[in-house]
Amino acid sequence: MTTSNSPRVSPEPPPVVTLADDVRPPTLADHVQRLLHAQATLGPAAVLLITVAAFALIAPNFLQASNISLILQQTAVIGTLALGQTLIILTAGIDLSVGSIMVLCSIIMGRLSADLGFSGPMALLAGLACGTACGLFNGFLVTRVKLPPFIVTLGSLNIFFALNLWISRSETIRGAEMSELLLWTGQVLTVGGARITYGSLLMLAIVAVLAYALHRTRWGRHVYATGDDREAARLAGIRVNRVLLSVYATAGLVYAVGAWILIGRIASASPQAGTMDNLDSITAVVLGGTSLFGGRGMIVGTIMGALIVGVCRNGLSLAGVDVLWQNFAVGVLVILAVSLDQWIRKARR
Structure with a gap:
């Protein structure tokens, strides 16, 4: 029996667990995840370099100047459409009508020039x-x-x-009947053995303009804010509907420029050309690192994505792979790109 004079033994307090004890140290995967989240174009650039290196080993003539210029010519139309598609996807939207808009504009340009006698500048402005x-x-x-x-x-x-x-009455309008201005984008500039079309240079000019607009203007900041969180952007005083309307109008203008490049590329205005390019434009945007959930992505990445698609199709063709499996490979790339985007979005802040 204990006496009243016995000292009381108080229970030991539970150990204090701090936040630092509960957080695991960052792993290599965490560092890579954060790096790709901070640098949206790093992933597409790495994929493009790896793809080019792989096909350079598989197909000996892949890196020839003539083949590189062919890839650039093939990428010009899809790349231009993908630039407009990027603006839409940055606002958490999507545009399935890009190919139809492009072809409609090309037909209008061709009809006005060939059938109604409009001058080249007037037909182009109408398109x-x-x-x-x-x-x-x-x-x-x-x-x-x-x-x-x-x-x-x-x-x-x-x-x-x-x-x-x-x-169009389902008829192709031949280039010989149209103004030379509409065919100008198909003319070739020879640089170091490579044949670069003016359409490819026009695509790069659009890249420069849109990249500046998105990263150096208030409009561009509003586009990103609208795509990241539309309600928060509205509460911050951004006129969201006006931003969205301007984005769709700008994208439509870019698609019309793509129509001009298409006319020069095929030397005609065909009602059947490019109507399914909407899927390839989305593929280029996704491969370029732009998030389908909006608010994240860069114009330069989109061009890299378009080049990845062009390089894959061209390299597989040189390797003798059937078109069926070329489409299969592009589909796999899209799924991997979306999966990577989902993983990058989970980067811990």
Whole structure:
């Protein structure tokens, strides 16, 4: 029996667990994840370099100047469409009508020049205005009618394609009947043995303009903010609907420039050319590191993505791979790119 004079033994306090004890040290994967989150173009650049190196070993003539220039020519149209698509996806939208808008604009340019006797500049301006109007049509339905971009552009894809067939009467307009200005983008500039078309240079000029606009202007910051969190952007005083409308209009204008490049590329205006380029444009944007959830991505990355697609198709063709498996390889690349994007978005802050 204990006496009243026995000292009391108080229980030991539980150990204090601090936040530092509960956080594991960052691993190599964490560092890579954070690096790719901070540098959106690093991943596409690495993939492009690896792809070029692989096909240079598989196909001996892959790095010849003539083949490199061919890849650039093939990338010009898809790359231009992907630039406009990037603007839409940065706002957490998507545009399935890019190919139909491009072909409709090319048919309008060709008809006005070949059949109605319009001068080259007037036909070109009409085509650019048509692309802008198509973009505004999509933007109006998204911002004012409050329809999802996927549904809007899926419907307008069929609308623009039907107009294209109606205006063209399902007939191809030959380049010999059109103004030389409309064919200018197909003319070639020889540099060090490589044949670079003016259409490819025009695509690079659009890259420079859009990259400056997105990263050096208030409009560009508003585009990123709208895509990252539309409600937060609205509460911050950004006129979200106006930003979205301007994005769709600008994208439509870029698609019209793609129509000009397409006319020079195939030396004609065909109602069947490029109508399915919408899928390739989305592929280029995703491979370029732009997030399908909006708010993250760069214009330069999109061009890298377009080059990855062009390099893969060209290299596999030189290696004798059937077109079926070329499409299979591109599909695998898209799935891997989306999976990588999901992983990068989970980067711990």
